[in-house]
Amino acid sequence: xxxxxxxxxxxxxxxxxxxxxxxxxxxxxxxxxxxxxxxxxxxxxxxxxxxxxxxxxxxxxxxxxxxxxxxxxxxxxxxxxxxxxxxxxxxxxxxxxxxxxxxxxxxxxxxxxxxxxxxxxxxxxxxxxxxxxxxxxxxxxxxxxxxxxxxxxxxxxxxxxxxxxxxxxxxxxxxxxxxxxxxxxxxxxxxxxxxxxxxxxxxxxxxxxxxxxxxxxxxxxxxxxxxxxx
Amino acid sequence: xxxxxxxxxxxxxxxxxxxxxxxxxxxxxxxxxxxxxxxxxxxxxxxxxxxxxxxxxxxxxxxxxxxxxxxxxxxxxxxxxxxxxxxxxxxxxxxxxxxxxxxxxxxxxxxxxxxxxxxxxxxxxxxxxxxxxxxxxxxxxxxxxxxxxxxxxxxxxxxxxxxxxxxxxxxxxxxxxxxxxxxxxxxxxxxxxxxxxxxxxxxxxxxxxxxxxxxxxxxxxxxxxxxxxx
Numbered sequence: 429x430x431x432x433x434x435x436x437x438x439x440x441x442x443x444x445x446x447x448x449x450x451x452x453x454x455x456x457x458x459x460x461x462x463x464x465x466x467x468x469x470x471x472x473x474x475x476x477x478x479x480x481x482x483x484x485x486x487x488x489x490x491x492x493x494x495x496x497x498x499x500x501x502x503x504x505x506x507x508x509x510x511x512x513x514x515x516x517x518x519x520x521x522x523x524x525x526x527x528x529x530x531x532x533x534x535x536x537x538x539x540x541x542x543x544x545x546x547x548x549x550x551x552x553x554x555x556x557x558x559x560x561x562x563x564x565x566x567x568x569x570x571x572x573x574x575x576x577x578x579x580x581x582x583x584x585x586x587x588x589x590x591x592x593x594x595x596x597x598x599x600x601x602x603x604x605x606x607x608x609x610x611x612x613x614x615x616x617x618x619x620x621x622x623x624x625x626x627x628x629x630x631x632x633x634x635x636x637x638x639x640x641x642x643x644x645x646x647x648x649x650x651x652x653x654x655x656x657x658x
Numbered sequence: 659x660x661x662x663x664x665x666x667x668x669x670x671x672x673x674x675x676x677x678x679x680x681x682x683x684x685x686x687x688x689x690x691x692x693x694x695x696x697x698x699x700x701x702x703x704x705x706x707x708x709x710x711x712x713x714x715x716x717x718x719x720x721x722x723x724x725x726x727x728x729x730x731x732x733x734x735x736x737x738x739x740x741x742x743x744x745x746x747x748x749x750x751x752x753x754x755x756x757x758x759x760x761x762x763x764x765x766x767x768x769x770x771x772x773x774x775x776x777x778x779x780x781x782x783x784x785x786x787x788x789x790x791x792x793x794x795x796x797x798x799x800x801x802x803x804x805x806x807x808x809x810x811x812x813x814x815x816x817x818x819x820x821x822x823x824x825x826x827x828x829x830x831x832x833x834x835x836x837x838x839x840x841x842x843x844x845x846x847x848x849x850x851x852x853x854x855x856x857x858x859x860x861x862x863x864x865x866x867x868x869x870x871x872x873x874x875x876x877x878x879x880x881x882x883x884x885x886x887x888x
Contacts, residue, residue, distance in 0.1 A: 561784075
């Protein structure tokens with residue numbers, strides 16, 4: 429068993445020759461030059477995945493929303509702010525992409541209008557923000573004419589993880605959904621730990637709690653065993 | 659002149675015995691456990707002020723919204739998230755406060771309702787967010803029965819700095835307004851540089867562009883010369 433473990437740790441890179449595109453972090457949707465809508469994603473899970481994939485020999489493009497994390501070694505990073513910018517970067521990365529992993533917490537909605545000047549009390553109606561639905565990036569990639577052979581979505585939920593993940597699998601036409609419970613304060617958003625449920629049409633496998641680095645390795649190993657011929 | 663400069667750098671702390679309360683950073687207003695409204699404040703200007711004030715011998719309480727900055731040496735830091743939490747912390751700090759400096763970019767509005775569970779497309783109306791006005795922290799402190807002798811507001815503007823600063827001076831009943839132009843990308847939000855306009859009822863004095871540390875020193879020196887007897 430010791431021999432096996434050692435062998436597994438030092439084996440040849442399992443993702444050599446593969447190109448992975450990973451989205452990470454939140455998006456920010458401008459209300460005006462100062463204000464925005466966003467969410468609590470730290471980007472840590474996506475950055476851990478990019479780092480592990482590069483270590484496993486993959487060529488990695490990391491499309492990141494505004495985060496405060498350093499770029500992992502050997503990873504090509506593209507910084508974006510809004511969901512629309514993230515979609516554009518994602519589509520442009522499809523020319524050579526074997527797997528697309530969407531960890532980013534993309535804002536579902538953006539302000540219908542974004543003001544060029546700071547909105548001021550008394551001069552603008554600030555009592556409500558009208559919203560427009562953002563493009564669904566992972567669903568767009570999964571239905572794309574240049575669809576990569578593997579497309580993985582993440583699902584940040586606060587309840588009924590497995591049910592929502594199964595629904596997302598069908599709705600977004602992805603090969604697997606990685607669900608996690610963001611209502612827990614010990615894991616997920618901002619934390620270095622995570623606990624996930626890997627959900628495909630055939631199986632549902634929990635992993636963790638463990639470091640986001642270990643979770644990243646688990647996800648990449650699951651990704652490699654995915655049967656997409658079905 | 660050399661002697662004068664040297665003397666000024668090594669003179670006795672000019673704020674010894676004074677207690678300054680400084681607010682910094684953005685506030686985040688929850689839409690649900692995942693989404694929020696916020697703004698681009700990095701907190702750097704407030705943290706630079708706290709650091710300089712402590713160096714000048716003041717006792718400093720720094721009330722900070724969510725930022726990624728380390729606490730300056732010798733500064734007491736209170737972390738908050740929302741405008742309501744920031745107001746509460748500010749009011750609690752008034753028992754012993756000589757000057758209140760409001761650098762925080764407090765959200766003017768918060769979602770009228772904050773959902774306990776993540777709002778899901780198709781289950782909740784996400785086409786608009788209804789907003790409720792937040793308390794005006796610096797105006798509340800300036801009208802407080804325990805008002806400190808000096809209250810300073812910041813104004814992040816994208817146009818007509820001086821006019822807006824003069825208006826803010828009256829409206830908020832503060833002793834001075836520090837205005838800066840956040841439409842410029844070389845200074846202000848996120849930058850280590852700033853250029854400000856110090857506006858009182860009697861004068862308007864520009865400073866910078868310079869480091870936020872130098873701007874902090876300028877502001878504290880202006881603060882000490884403020885005549886509040888008028």
